[in-house]
Amino acid sequence: MRVHWHRQDLRTADNRGLSVAAADEALPVFVFDPDVLKDGSPPRVAFMLDALARLRARYRDLESDLVVAWGDPAEAIPELVAEYGADGVVWNEDYTGLSRARDERVQEAITDAGGDVERVHDAVCHEPGAITTSDGKPYAVFSYYGTKWLDREKDEPVPEPDAGSLATVEPADEALPSLRDLGFAEPAAEIPPAGTGPARDRLETFCAGDIYEYAEKRDDLADEATARISQDLAFGTIGIREVHERVEATLDGADEGQAASVEAFRRQLAWREFYTQVLWANPENVTRSHREFPNDIDWRNDEAEFDAWREGRTGFPVVDAGMRQLREEAYVHNRARLIVGSFLTKDLLCDWRRGYEHFRATLVDHDTASNNGNWQWVASTGTDAQPYFRVFNPMKQGRDHDPDAEYIRRYVPELEGVDAETIHSWHELDPDERAEVAPDYPAPIVDHASRREEAISTFERARGEGE
Numbered sequence: 001m002r003v004h005w006h007r008q009d010l011r012t013a014d015n016r017g018l019s020v021a022a023a024d025e026a027l028p029v030f031v032f033d034p035d036v037l038k039d040g041s042p043p044r045v046a047f048m049l050d051a052l053a054r055l056r057a058r059y060r061d062l063e064s065d066l067v068v069a070w071g072d073p074a075e076a077i078p079e080l081v082a083e084y085g086a087d088g089v090v091w092n093e094d095y096t097g098l099s100r101a102r103d104e105r106v107q108e109a110i111t112d113a114g115g116d117v118e119r120v121h122d123a124v125c126h127e128p129g130a131i132t133t134s135d136g137k138p139y140a141v142f143s144y145y146g147t148k149w150l151d152r153e154k155d156e157p158v159p160e161p162d163a164g165s166l167a168t169v170e171p172a173d174e175a176l177p178s179l180r181d182l183g184f185a186e187p188a189a190e191i192p193p194a195g196t197g198p199a200r201d202r203l204e205t206f207c208a209g210d211i212y213e214y215a216e217k218r219d220d221l222a223d224e225a226t227a228r229i230s231q232d233l234a235f236g237t238i239g240i241r242e243v244h245e246r247v248e249a250t251l252d253g254a255d256e257g258q259a260a261s262v263e264a265f266r267r268q269l270a271w272r273e274f275y276t277q278v279l280w281a282n283p284e285n286v287t288r289s290h291r292e293f294p295n296d297i298d299w300r301n302d303e304a305e306f307d308a309w310r311e312g313r314t315g316f317p318v319v320d321a322g323m324r325q326l327r328e329e330a331y332v333h334n335r336a337r338l339i340v341g342s343f344l345t346k347d348l349l350c351d352w353r354r355g356y357e358h359f360r361a362t363l364v365d366h367d368t369a370s371n372n373g374n375w376q377w378v379a380s381t382g383t384d385a386q387p388y389f390r391v392f393n394p395m396k397q398g399r400d401h402d403p404d405a406e407y408i409r410r411y412v413p414e415l416e417g418v419d420a421e422t423i424h425s426w427h428e429l430d431p432d433e434r435a436e437v438a439p440d441y442p443a444p445i446v447d448h449a450s451r452r453e454e455a456i457s458t459f460e461r462a463r464g465e466g467e
């Protein structure tokens with residue numbers, strides 16, 4: 001018998017580590033680790049508890065159980081190995097620096113106690129280090145990585161183990177903990193249902209329609225035309241091989257335009273894996289700007305401005321809509337993430353780490369590599385980042401991606417009933433006009449044109465230009 005230690009792979013189907021353990025009879029285990037929980041947040045812990053409940057129910061259907069332990073896994077896992085007389089432990093790799101350091105400790109504790117450890121690649125189609133430059137280095141630029149990722153053959157999903165290959169365990173009497181037991185408040189946002197069933201439903205809905213128009217609609221803020229599976233991939237409630245196989249199947253009978261859309265979607269899956277390998281190769285990026293400038297970036301970090309951004313009251317309608325979507329749904333449309341990220345790091349010159357931390361604390365789909373990679377992209381500090389002199393114009397972004405202001409009105413009720421043209425010209429109205437059309441909505445807190453100039457000159461100073 002071998003323990004399968006579930007971490008960010010809360011599913012039974014298409015789970016490579018679990019399949020490996022099941023070849024010798026798998027004992028499924030989850031550990032509530034205080035060190036991981038201290039970095040948790042209500043939306044993510046709520047989603048995780050729901051996923052664990054469904055995972056446990058699935059194991060019980062299969063006449064086994066999800067065994068739950070508490071504490072430092074370097075102690076808890078060897079104890080379970082001894083208690084159940086297991087030969088060893090299998091787990092799926094996590095790629096962040098902190099996880100890797102923890103895993104080394106756990107592995108040492110298990111092998112010291114005489115057990116064996118097998119670590120398996122599962123969370124991505126192509127593990128970090130598998131797609132490299134011709135001299136074997138990890139890619140720092142997406143375009144070549146993306147082309148290779150798209151071209152390379154993908155493994156098929158692995159089947160769910162059958163009941164006979166899982167350890168027979170009497171269902172535990174103890175219920176899973178509640179959010180409150182773990183010290184978390186109820187999330188303010190509505191959290192989507194977790195587990196493989198809901199993840200498959202979301203994927204299925206997307207693959208039955210929107211995927212064929214993904215290329216045209218993915219940047220349209222009002223259209224909810226994207227897959228909405230980021231939390232499922234972050235917690236591993238669905239396997240990436242299963243997702244990819246389903247996506248490829250949509251090519252059957254697709255016309256040229258539809259096939260191009262499917263390819264555009266596959267490219268986004270490649271971005272996820274690109275950022276996974278960027279962080280794996282540069283674990284210090286989690287707190288450090290990837291790009292080294294000769295001088296520090298002179299961030300403004302104004303508290304009042306940061307609060308206005310966080311609370312969605314900057315007076316830039318599309319920025320406020322994005323930040324309020326985050327508050328209501330623990331999720332933000334990708335285009336809005338780019339807009340609010342650029343606004344924070346360029347217009348407000350707030351350190352990208354503050355944005356990253358706020359997203360980490362509020363998103364249900366927080367994934368260290370994607371959150372970090374994307375923040376460093378918008379802040380022009382990342383590997384393959386937006387050039388520092390290209391500063392998003394939030395008014396133009398609103399006009400281009402929400403022309404009817406439908407998305408804005410959905411999340412900013414103070415602007416309900418205000419026509420799109422007025423909303424997109426909000427920065428140009430005089431105070432009397434603003435007071436008349438939407439008295440409760442604030443005036444813009446900054447002048448975009450001058451803040452844009454300031455951001456560019458701040459980055460030029462950091463780059464040592466004009467000294």
Ligand SMILES: Cc1cc2nc3c(=O)[nH]c(=O)nc-3n(C[C@H](O)[C@H](O)[C@H](O)COP(=O)(O)OP(=O)(O)OC[C@H]3O[C@@H](n4cnc5c(N)ncnc54)[C@H](O)[C@@H]3O)c2cc1C
Binds near residue numbers: 231337372
């Ligand atoms: C500042 C910022 C922070 C972000 N933080 C996160 C995060 O913490 N977790 C996260 O999963 N995504 C993050 N993203 C990427 C992206 O916004 C979300 O993955 C996407 O909005 C999720 O919605 P979806 O599942 O409908 O995406 P779809 O458009 O349907 O894409 C499908 C999947 O592809 C992957 N993907 C899509 N875009 C990206 C991207 N730019 N980078 C990496 N992977 C991508 C995701 O796994 C996504 O679920 C961030 C983007 C920005 C600009």
